[in-house]
Amino acid sequence: MTTEVRGRLGRLLPDGADPTAPLLEVRDLAVRFRTPSGASVRAVGGMSFRLDAGEAMGIAGESGCGKTTTALSLVHLLPGTGRVSAGSVKLFGIDLVPLTERQLARYRWREISMVFQGAMNALNPVQRVGDQIAEPIEVRLGQSRDASRKRAGELLELVGIPRQRASAYPHELSGGMRQRAMIAMALACDPAVVIGDEPTTALDVMVQAQILQLLERLRRELGLSLLLITHDLSVIAETCDRVMVMYAGRVAEEGPVSRVFTAPRHPYTVKLLSSFPDIRTGRRALSMIPGSPPDLRTPPPGCLFAPRCEHAMPVCAVETPPEINSDDGVRVACHLFTAGDAVRRDAASEVKA
Amino acid sequence: MNVAYLVRKLAQALVTIAAIVILLFVLFRAMPGSPDRVSKNPNMTPAMQAAERARWGLDKPLVPDQLVAFIGSTVTGDLGTSIKFRGQPVTEVVGAAVGPTILLVGLGEAIAIIVGLALGALSGWRRGGLVDRLGNGASLVFYSMPYFVIGMPLIMVFASGLGWFPTSGMTTPGASADPVGQVLDVAGHLVLPLTAVTLGLIGAYSILMRSAIIETRAEDYITTARAKGLTDARILRHHAFPNALLPMVTFIAINLGYVIAGAITLEVVFSWPGLGTLTVAALNARDYPLLQGIFLLVSVSVVMFNLLADFVYGALDPRVRS
Numbered sequence A: 001m002t003t004e005v006r007g008r009l010g011r012l013l014p015d016g017a018d019p020t021a022p023l024l025e026v027r028d029l030a031v032r033f034r035t036p037s038g039a040s041v042r043a044v045g046g047m048s049f050r051l052d053a054g055e056a057m058g059i060a061g062e063s064g065c066g067k068t069t070t071a072l073s074l075v076h077l078l079p080g081t082g083r084v085s086a087g088s089v090k091l092f093g094i095d096l097v098p099l100t101e102r103q104l105a106r107y108r109w110r111e112i113s114m115v116f117q118g119a120m121n122a123l124n125p126v127q128r129v130g131d132q133i134a135e136p137i138e139v140r141l142g143q144s145r146d147a148s149r150k151r152a153g154e155l156l157e158l159v160g161i162p163r164q165r166a167s168a169y170p171h172e173l174s175g176g177m178r179q180r181a182m183i184a185m186a187l188a189c190d191p192a193v194v195i196g197d198e199p200t201t202a203l204d205v206m207v208q209a210q211i212l213q214l215l216e217r218l219r220r221e222l223g224l225s226l227l228l229i230t231h232d233l234s235v236i237a238e239t240c241d242r243v244m245v246m247y248a249g250r251v252a253e254e255g256p257v258s259r260v261f262t263a264p265r266h267p268y269t270v271k272l273l274s275s276f277p278d279i280r281t282g283r284r285a286l287s288m289i290p291g292s293p294p295d296l297r298t299p300p301p302g303c304l305f306a307p308r309c310e311h312a313m314p315v316c317a318v319e320t321p322p323e324i325n326s327d328d329g330v331r332v333a334c335h336l337f338t339a340g341d342a343v344r345r346d347a348a349s350e351v352k353a
Numbered sequence B: 001m002n003v004a005y006l007v008r009k010l011a012q013a014l015v016t017i018a019a020i021v022i023l024l025f026v027l028f029r030a031m032p033g034s035p036d037r038v039s040k041n042p043n044m045t046p047a048m049q050a051a052e053r054a055r056w057g058l059d060k061p062l063v064p065d066q067l068v069a070f071i072g073s074t075v076t077g078d079l080g081t082s083i084k085f086r087g088q089p090v091t092e093v094v095g096a097a098v099g100p101t102i103l104l105v106g107l108g109e110a111i112a113i114i115v116g117l118a119l120g121a122l123s124g125w126r127r128g129g130l131v132d133r134l135g136n137g138a139s140l141v142f143y144s145m146p147y148f149v150i151g152m153p154l155i156m157v158f159a160s161g162l163g164w165f166p167t168s169g170m171t172t173p174g175a176s177a178d179p180v181g182q183v184l185d186v187a188g189h190l191v192l193p194l195t196a197v198t199l200g201l202i203g204a205y206s207i208l209m210r211s212a213i214i215e216t217r218a219e220d221y222i223t224t225a226r227a228k229g230l231t232d233a234r235i236l237r238h239h240a241f242p243n244a245l246l247p248m249v250t251f252i253a254i255n256l257g258y259v260i261a262g263a264i265t266l267e268v269v270f271s272w273p274g275l276g277t278l279t280v281a282a283l284n285a286r287d288y289p290l291l292q293g294i295f296l297l298v299s300v301s302v303v304m305f306n307l308l309a310d311f312v313y314g315a316l317d318p319r320v321r322s
Helices: A067-074 A101-105 A129-141 A145-158 A163-167 A175-186 A205-222 A233-239 A257-262 A267-274 A346-350 B003-030 B046-055 B062-075 B090-125 B130-144 B147-161 B179-217 B220-227 B232-257 B264-269 B275-284 B288-316
Strands: A024-034 A040-051 A056-060 A083-091 A112-115 A193-197 A225-229 A242-247 A250-256 A323-325 A331-333
Touching (some): A040 A067, A040 A083, A040 A250, A056 A067, A056 A233, A067 A193, A067 A225, A112 B220, A129 A145, A129 A163, A129 A175, A145 A163, A175 A205, A205 A225, A205 A233, A225 A233, A242 A257, A242 A267, A250 A257, A250 A267, B003 B062, B003 B288, B090 B130, B090 B179, B090 B232, B090 B275, B130 B179, B147 B179, B147 B264, B179 B232, B232 B288, B264 B275, B275 B288
Parallel strands (some): A056 A225, A112 A193, A193 A225
Antiparallel strands (some): A024 A040, A024 A083, A242 A250, A250 A331
């Protein structure tokens, strides 16, 4: 085994992979949870997105909008009664949805790994950090214990932790170090996709910036493909190429960060962006979005955001808005925009106000 | 874990034992009845009774004379002589009963810890599965029954009924002369009481371990382990079990401390010649020195096992160590 840190480039694809297929392509993904009363709740409904090699996409939205559920469902990690009820998740053209647990194990961590939020509880408190990083290398890649440990040490150095710290337990590391160790662990098997689930949320701003820089550097050096889940839009603005805004388990708007953040189209995106302070502008009252997200046990008909939307039209309460693709690469699911082009209807001209 | 910590813990343990011993001394004497009243012989003259009281030092005032004498001799390792077993040293009487108790309860604990923890872990890991439904149901039944309630039907069916095992005692007098035959004889006597105590302990351990595993299962690091693509068995063994074991350590240690005390009702039901049976005999005879000896041994064992729990906990949980 080579000691140098390998990137994804030149790595063998899993059996049955289509080299021409996109890295990750999710289509019409729906996730359902069964409630104790036996009812079925659709937590994620008809999500489609695509992640290309070397790309970083951010998934944004309020708490409970289905960001984490979407991420966990990709490799069947949903808790309790949750399951994918429809759609496909194609990695290198291989659909992961119909696979059994045993078949799927091949793709976990080796192809799709995760950095969870609040690394304190995501790391086993009674196991040495180095052993936790070495575990997938030994167990999943079949390397010897010594080789795995050695590799774990290299990965720690890669994320800026001296390799001697491999013998530390999670509680002996600071929050930022734990998050770095978690990132090192996510890189253990050279995965095709790394999912970051609120990787910087529990950290103070300085450490947060360091972690984001680290992710940025790793992306450049290793050619990582990143799916970054966060409610913090500034994190996405700093690290991602594209952003997908979710609302109530659906895509509201998706497109290049530069476009979506400067010229949001969906009324929800507009509201979400204006609820964050901007240090460059003067003080102003942050705007809130009145009301709360819909109860997904009894979703309203039509657009799920309509009850809170100040631009709601009669059609919004009846029909689910179709996703409209515009020429500049932005996709938006809102009745204010008509198919074919992304020119706003009259009512939409007020959206930015 | 440094020397100062060790010394401090040991000192704490000694103070605890001293306090318990003095408390017991007072408590036993506060009980109604006294040794001479229990063993009163209508044929004894008052003079003989007085001589008897003087022989056991019961004519002296409780405090300070009796207490000082008691503490003085205890510190030097002399636990006095038994009143019931006329003049036999307490250490000897207690020593003879320790072996049978450790054999019965100690063996029961060892089996129950292994089986109970494994059963509880599997039940909790596959909650609602076959192992859980059968194992947890049985565990609840046995956990809720006192040992003698488990023991009595065993005696009725397998001893009096089927006659497979002896009903009571630890040995058959004059059964066998050769060592192998003696071991087999004791083993035969051991089966039923051991089954009773083991079933009860398995129930307790498996119920607690089950809930510890269920709690651990919901932890984020278990999701991490699943995301790593590890097999279910590996996640249980390497991630869930070591963490779920932590709350069990204290419970097991406390339980082990009482191994010495024996399962009193169980020993009495099976006439097992252990410390439990001896305790009952000593209580009935108001044999103060013997009671003191037994309870000193029990409290030392409980305190020591708690001390051990602290150290084992430190070894298992790195967060406690630092």
